[in-house]
Amino acid sequence: MSLTKIEQLFKAKLALLQQQGISKGNEKIITGRKAAIDGFGPRYFLDGYRDQAFLRMNSNSYLGLTEHPQLIQAEAEAVERFGTGPGAVRFISGTYQSHVELEKKLAQFHGRDAAMIMSAAYATMIGVLPQFISDETLVVSDALNHNCIINAIRLAHPVRKEVYAHADMKALDHILAANKGQVRRVCVVTDGIFSMRGDHASLDQINSCCQRHEAGYEEGIITVVDDSHGVGAFGQTGRGTEEYCGGKADILIATLGKAFGVNGGYVAASSVVIAYLRETAPLYIYSNPITPAEAAAAIAALDIVDSQEGLGLLEKLRSLSERLRTGLERLDFETLSGEHPIVPILVRDTEKTSALVSHLFAHQILATGLNYPVVPKGGQEIRLQVSAEHTEKDVDYLLSVLAKFNR
Numbered sequence: 440m441s442l443t444k445i446e447q448l449f450k451a452k453l454a455l456l457q458q459q460g461i462s463k464g465n466e467k468i469i470t471g472r473k474a475a476i477d478g479f480g481p482r483y484f485l486d487g488y489r490d491q492a493f494l495r496m497n498s499n500s501y502l503g504l505t506e507h508p509q510l511i512q513a514e515a516e517a518v519e520r521f522g523t524g525p526g527a528v529r530f531i532s533g534t535y536q537s538h539v540e541l542e543k544k545l546a547q548f549h550g551r552d553a554a555m556i557m558s559a560a561y562a563t564m565i566g567v568l569p570q571f572i573s574d575e576t577l578v579v580s581d582a583l584n585h586n587c588i589i590n591a592i593r594l595a596h597p598v599r600k601e602v603y604a605h606a607d608m609k610a611l612d613h614i615l616a617a618n619k620g621q622v623r624r625v626c627v628v629t630d631g632i633f634s635m636r637g638d639h640a641s642l643d644q645i646n647s648c649c650q651r652h653e654a655g656y657e658e659g660i661i662t663v664v665d666d667s668h669g670v671g672a673f674g675q676t677g678r679g680t681e682e683y684c685g686g687k688a689d690i691l692i693a694t695l696g697k698a699f700g701v702n703g704g705y706v707a708a709s710s711v712v713i714a715y716l717r718e719t720a721p722l723y724i725y726s727n728p729i730t731p732a733e734a735a736a737a738i739a740a741l742d743i744v745d746s747q748e749g750l751g752l753l754e755k756l757r758s759l760s761e762r763l764r765t766g767l768e769r770l771d772f773e774t775l776s777g778e779h780p781i782v783p784i785l786v787r788d789t790e791k792t793s794a795l796v797s798h799l800f801a802h803q804i805l806a807t808g809l810n811y812p813v814v815p816k817g818g819q820e821i822r823l824q825v826s827a828e829h830t831e832k833d834v835d836y837l838l839s840v841l842a843k844f845n846r
């Protein structure tokens with residue numbers, strides 16, 4: 440037995456990624472954080488870049504809650520009380536008071552009967568989606584859905600999969616009309632906020648389209664929405680795409696690791712569905728939950744989002760995102776309209792995307808370039824992510840650096 444042959448294959452693939460300019464390369468290591476000062480938000484230190492402090496425009500911590508004293512205190516107290524890890528999966532002896540409390544709060548937050556937490560949103564999608572897909576189910580999926588949805592569908596082996604062009608409601612309608620009588624059940628699955636672009640699925644339109652066709656399917660049409668980038672960051676009170684569009688998913692999946700500033704994933708639905716998932720979803724049954732302390736921190740995050748402070752943070756996030764979008768348009772960068780704190784610069788070229796990322800880095804700004812195959816060819820972009828921990832001065836600094844880029 441030896442790894443020699445497989446390693447040769449791997450080396451060739453790694454070299455190809457580098458040659459194509461799409462390798463992710465060495466990860467940057469955060470070694471410290473400098474608190475906000477002089478009207479600027481916090482800065483981050485990186486291993487190998489002594490004395491330079493970076494503005495982080497590529498964090499999912501949209502409300503800046505990862506450093507919030509209430510979350511830190513809640514997590515620290517829960518560590519003291521419960522220890523560092525759950526020590527078992529949920530049904531053995533890994534269910535702690537904070538897990539159950541968090542599930543109740545999440546259900547309330549989303550106006551559902553019940554919720555169930557898992558180790559990550561990715562794991563939630565992989566664990567949950569296949570439970571709704573039989574071998575007589577058609578799955579209908581948006582072309583820009585997140586990788587976790589694509590892999591969950593692969594795992595589920597539906598009888599058929601149809602992918603509609605991004606946000607194309609006519610195409611969805613056509614698929615639902617055309618498949619009547621051919622499958623017993625349909626599962627329509629979409630991101631709420633699309634993670635690469637910050638635009639959103641029109642959940643109201645998806646729902647009315649599904650309602651129009653529901654009677655044509657013996658076991659109905661089920662909508663599954665992953666709103667990992669939407670919850671806590673979008674909608675007047677942070678309820679995400681559902682709140683913004685005024686339409687509810689049958690099954691809502693989201694993360695605790697972005698706007699809520701902690702870690703973990705969850706699904707919110709009816710009591711029957713959640714009871715069924717606790718008995719059947721393998722990544723719930725056979726894999727540890729988040730730590731009791733993480734659950735305690737997430738409870739604190741929900742409390743903040745649902746307070747005056749939370750409303751203020753959401754308002755600030757909207758206003759900074761708007762400032763950035765307007766500034767980009769003024770500088771003639773192509774971006775997308777919207778209210779979400781993901782603000783893309785559509786560069787549409789791999790080399791130029793890399794050059795712009797390097798330019799920003801040289802000016803102590805961390806931003807992520809997204810190249811094929813993460814985004815479709817021609818959709819190469821820089822994804823800028825605004826956070827409530829940023830300030831107007833931060834956004835203006837970013838815009839001044841972008842203005843200096845030689846295009």
Ligand SMILES: Cc1ncc(COP(=O)(O)O)c(C=O)c1O
Pocket residue numbers: 558559560561562585587630634665666667668693694695696703704
């Ligand atoms: C739509 C979507 N779903 C799931 C995830 C994964 O979230 P988690 O880190 O909780 O697994 C992401 C993260 O990028 C995402 O954008």
